[in-house]
Amino acid sequence: MEKNRSIRILSPGRVNLLGEHVDYNDGLVLPVAIDRYVTVDAQPRIDRVIQIKALDLNQYVQIDQKSIENKTDTTGTPLPTWALYPAGVAWSLMRSGYQVFGVDCEYSSNIPIGAGLSSSAAVEVGFAVLWQTIAGWTMDRLTLAQLCQKAETEYVGVNCGLMDQFACANGVDGHAVLLDTRSLQYQPLPLPKNTAIVIADSSIRRSLVNSDYNDRRQDCESAVAILKKSYPSVRSLRDISIPEFLAIRQKMPGCVFKHARHVVEEIERVNQAIRFLEMGESEQFGRLMYETHVSLRDLYEVSCPELDILVDIAESLKGCIGARLTGAGFGGCTVNLVEQSRADEFVGMLYEKYQQKTSRKASVFITHASRGAHVY
Secondary structure, eight states: OOTTOOEEEEEEEEEEEEOTTOGGGTOEEEEEEEEEEEEEEEEEOSSSEEEEEETTTTEEEEEEGGGGGGTBOTTSOBOOHHHHHHHHHHHHHHHTTOOOOOEEEEEEEOSOTTSSSOHHHHHHHHHHHHHHHHHOOOOOHHHHHHHHHHIIIIIIOOOOOSHHHHHHHHOBTTEEEEEETTTOOEEEEEOOTTEEEEEEEOSOOOOOOHHHHHHHHHHHHHHHHHHHHHOTTOOSGGGOOHHHHHHTGGGSOHHHHHHHHHHHHHHHHHHHHHHHHHHTOHHHHHHHHHHHHHHHHHTSOOOOHHHHHHHHHHHHSTTEEEEEEESSOSSSEEEEEEEGGGHHHHHHHHHHHHHHHHSOOOEEEEEOBOOOSEEO
16 A cells, blocks of 8 residues: 555446336346546545545544444544445445555545435445555455445445446446346446437435335235246246236236336336347337336336426437436436437427426436446
């Protein structure tokens, strides 16, 4: 380790193009790391103190590694929520036997917070790459993502899947990265040429409460239990074909059937999307994005009027290939695949028409598929 060495880490946010609400059903997901970043600037220390300043919040914390387990700072005060994420990464790394050096660091972000673009995962992965860079230990990026996920689930206390940390760690320029959430195998898939990914933040902050999310998961588990009676080999909704699923609709309560149907059909959409991306069939891929939005709206019931309006407007604009809500739903963002040559015009029109229809201002910005977290 070089003392007085300045290090800058860029850690991207992510957006999911297809495969929504299938990660906890052993499905396939198709996230993209985007060129919006958490930026971490740091210098190693000679002691075990982790000193962090969150520039956007104008808050500062000092943590001794000996007190990380207690989630307190050097004065014994409980850590603020934002500090649990980097502290949790240090905790997770140390629990797995990796050396974590003290640092003086500050970080900022241009990823909208609370909009479903994984700002927290970007923080986690950014700090993991920082400590890896300082200490020099080797680790594959899947393991790094898993340790960051462990930090969030076991230290911060947020029950998240692996997709967010995986995408932030494993992004590839110009590509989506297909992740099989059961086998954890993954591969990059090229995005259509001359396209941009436009994010539209509805300005509606997610009202998804734990009960909504847990109800959806419970319905998926209930569907699996019913399916097992007819198809004993079924372990998750991943294991049933659409015709097999539809054949037993009379055996399921209405809401269970609707919610599970979204998952079964969404997994098949991702399978189709793989072929379309490999063949460069951008229009067909975009059609799947629209279909996913309709399914999330009508079957999984996680949309809201503002997200529907954004998608309807996008579909009417020239150059839009596909659009849908992204993330958990009930607010947040839409993701739009747009011809690069029309992207600026698209941004202006979407912003203007959304404000006319809702009296709200959306934050609409152009992004591109980027590489995962790295030393800058």
